[in-house]
Amino acid sequence: MIQEEVLDFFKNSDSYLHNVSVDNVIFGYHEKELKVLLQQPFSLDKWTVTGGYIMKTESIEEAAVRIAFARTGLRDLFFEQFRSFGTPQRSVDSGFSAAHLTALSGMEVPANSWIFEYFVSVGFYTLTEFSKVEIRKGDLEAACQWWPINDLPPMMFDHKDIIAAALKALRLHIAHYPIGYELLSEKFTLPEIHSLYETILGKSLDDRNFTKRLLATGIIIKLNETKKIGAHRSPFLYKFDKEKYAEGLKSGVELAF
Amino acid sequence: MIQEEVLDFFKNSDSYLHNVSVDNVIFGYHEKELKVLLQQPFSLDKWTVTGGYIMKTESIEEAAVRIAFARTGLRDLFFEQFRSFGTPQRSVDSGFSAAHLTALSGMEVPANSWIFEYFVSVGFYTLTEFSKVEIRKGDLEAACQWWPINDLPPMMFDHKDIIAAALKALRLHIAHYPIGYELLSEKFTLPEIHSLYETILGKSLDDRNFTKRLLATGIIIKLNETKKIGAHRSPFLYKFDKEKYAEGLKSGVELAF
Numbered sequence: 001m002i003q004e005e006v007l008d009f010f011k012n013s014d015s016y017l018h019n020v021s022v023d024n025v026i027f028g029y030h031e032k033e034l035k036v037l038l039q040q041p042f043s044l045d046k047w048t049v050t051g052g053y054i055m056k057t058e059s060i061e062e063a064a065v066r067i068a069f070a071r072t073g074l075r076d077l078f079f080e081q082f083r084s085f086g087t088p089q090r091s092v093d094s095g096f097s098a099a100h101l102t103a104l105s106g107m108e109v110p111a112n113s114w115i116f117e118y119f120v121s122v123g124f125y126t127l128t129e130f131s132k133v134e135i136r137k138g139d140l141e142a143a144c145q146w147w148p149i150n151d152l153p154p155m156m157f158d159h160k161d162i163i164a165a166a167l168k169a170l171r172l173h174i175a176h177y178p179i180g181y182e183l184l185s186e187k188f189t190l191p192e193i194h195s196l197y198e199t200i201l202g203k204s205l206d207d208r209n210f211t212k213r214l215l216a217t218g219i220i221i222k223l224n225e226t227k228k229i230g231a232h233r234s235p236f237l238y239k240f241d242k243e244k245y246a247e248g249l250k251s252g253v254e255l256a257f
Numbered sequence: 258m259i260q261e262e263v264l265d266f267f268k269n270s271d272s273y274l275h276n277v278s279v280d281n282v283i284f285g286y287h288e289k290e291l292k293v294l295l296q297q298p299f300s301l302d303k304w305t306v307t308g309g310y311i312m313k314t315e316s317i318e319e320a321a322v323r324i325a326f327a328r329t330g331l332r333d334l335f336f337e338q339f340r341s342f343g344t345p346q347r348s349v350d351s352g353f354s355a356a357h358l359t360a361l362s363g364m365e366v367p368a369n370s371w372i373f374e375y376f377v378s379v380g381f382y383t384l385t386e387f388s389k390v391e392i393r394k395g396d397l398e399a400a401c402q403w404w405p406i407n408d409l410p411p412m413m414f415d416h417k418d419i420i421a422a423a424l425k426a427l428r429l430h431i432a433h434y435p436i437g438y439e440l441l442s443e444k445f446t447l448p449e450i451h452s453l454y455e456t457i458l459g460k461s462l463d464d465r466n467f468t469k470r471l472l473a474t475g476i477i478i479k480l481n482e483t484k485k486i487g488a489h490r491s492p493f494l495y496k497f498d499k500e501k502y503a504e505g506l507k508s509g510v511e512l513a514f
Contacts, residue, residue, distance in 0.1 A: 054343065057345055059343055
C-alpha cells in the first residue's frame with residue numbers, strides 16, 4: 001500500500017510544480033476547545049501540519065482545497081492564505097530524506113529527487129467544527145489527529161512557526177471579519193458565541209463589552225426564543241443576519257476586542 | 258549588453274528556484290502623491306511590477322531585498338509580505354516568451370526553459386519616499402518609472418491584481434501599525450501627517466478625529482517649536498516617540514480611520 005502510493009507519486013512526479021508547496025493549518029473548534037490537525041510521518045518522531053505539492057494544472061487555492069479534502073473529507077471549508085515561508089534551511093535535518101522514504105517504501109528513492117530541494121511553502125489556514133471531521137490518514141503517515149493548540153507535540157521543519165503565524169492571522173482576522181458561522185449551531189446563545197471568541201483569541205473578554213460590540217456590528221439578530229441551560233438560566237437565542245454577515249465578510253466589521 | 262545579461266542568467270540558471278518567484282510592489286510617497294514603480298520590458302507595450310527569481314541560497318525575504326535594491330539603490334526598506342499568487346493561467350499570453358527573448362538577445366532561448374513555466378509569485382510591498390530613489394533600469398527593460406496609483410498603464414500577467422492586493426494590504430496595515438516614519442521629515446506638522454494618511458488611504462479623514470486618534474496612540478510627541486507655513490499659519494511641530502513607535506510596530510496600534 002505504502003509502496004504503491006510512493007510509486008504512483010514518482011510516476012506522476014512530472015505533474016507537480018517544483019520548489020513550491022502548500023501547507024494547510026487546519027484549526028478545529030468544539031465547545032471551548034481549539035485544536036489543530038497534525039500528522040506524523042512513519043518512523044519519525046515529529047509531526048507536521050497537513051500539506052502537499054501543487055499540480056501544474058491547478059491554482060494554489062485549488063491545491064489547498066484538494067489537500068484539505070484528502071485529510072478531512074470536507075469541501076467548502078473557509079480558507080485564508082496568511083503567509084508564505086521560504087528559507088534554504090527549512091527542511092535541513094528534518095529527517096525527511098531519500099533514505100527514510102527508501103526504507104519506508106522498499107523502492108529506491110533517488111537522493112537528488114526534486115522533493116528534497118528547497119521548497120517555498122504557501123500557508124493557508126482553515127477553521128472548522130472538529131466534530132464534523134472524519135480524519136483520513138495518509139498512507140505515508142503513522143498518525144493523523146487533533147492536538148490542543150496549547151499543547152503541541154515536537155514539530156518538523158518550521159511548522160511550529162507556521163502554526164504560530166496562522167494563529168496570529170486567525171486572531172487578527174476574527175477581530176475584523178465574522179468567521180464564526182460554521183462553528184455554532186444555527187441558533188446560539190450569547191454565552192456560546194462569547195466562549196467561541198474567548199477560545200480562539202486565547203484570552204477572556206469582558207462580557208458586557210463583548211456583547212455591546214458584537215451587537216453594534218448588526219451581524220447577529222436576537223430571536224424571540226430562549227434556551228434552557230439550567231434551573232434558572234434561559235438565555236435568549238440569536239442567529240446570524242445572513243446579509244449583514246456576507247457584507248461583513250466582504251468589507252470587515254470593527255470588533256477589535 | 259542585453260545579450261551579456263541574458264547569457265549570464267542562463268549560465269547561472271541552476272542557481273535559482275523553479276516555479277516560484279518574488280514580486281515587489283514598490284510604493285512611493287511624496288507630498289500628497291502615492292506612486293508605484295513599474296518597468297516595461299523591451300518591445301512589449303505592457304508594464305510589470307519589479308520582481309525576480311529566488312536564488313537557492315537565499316530566503317524569499319532576502320530575494321525581495323536584493324531585487325528591490327537592484328532597482329532603487331535603497332537598502333533597509335520596510336518590507337511586508339502580503340500574499341502569494343498562483344494560477345496556471347498567470348503568464349499565458351503575456352508576451353513573455355522564448356521568441357521575445359531570442360529576438361531581444363540575439364541568442365537562442367529555448368522554448369522549454371523553466372522560466373516560461375507556471376510560477377507562484379510571493380508578493381511583497383514596500384513604501385518609501387520616492388524623491389530618495391535613484392531608479393536603476395534593468396538591461397531587459399525599456400523603461401522603469403513611477404506611475405500614479407490612480408493612473409496605471411496596461412499591466413502584464415496578473416500584475417494589476419497584485420498592485421490592488423498590495424494597496425489593500427498597505428491600507429489595512431497603516432490603520433494598525435505606524436509606518437509613516439520614513440515618509441516624513443524628522444519634525445513634521447499635523448497637516449503633513451494628515452496628508453500622508455489621506456493620500457495612502459485614498460480618502461479624506463476628518464481633521465479633528467484624525468488628530469484625536471493619532472495622539473491617543475502616544476506615538477507622536479508635540480514639540481515646543483512651530484513651522485511657519487504662511488503669513489498667519491505656524492502649526493506646531495511633532496516628532497515620533499521612537500520607543501512607542503517601535504512598540505506600535507510590534508504590537509499594533511488602534512487607528513482604524
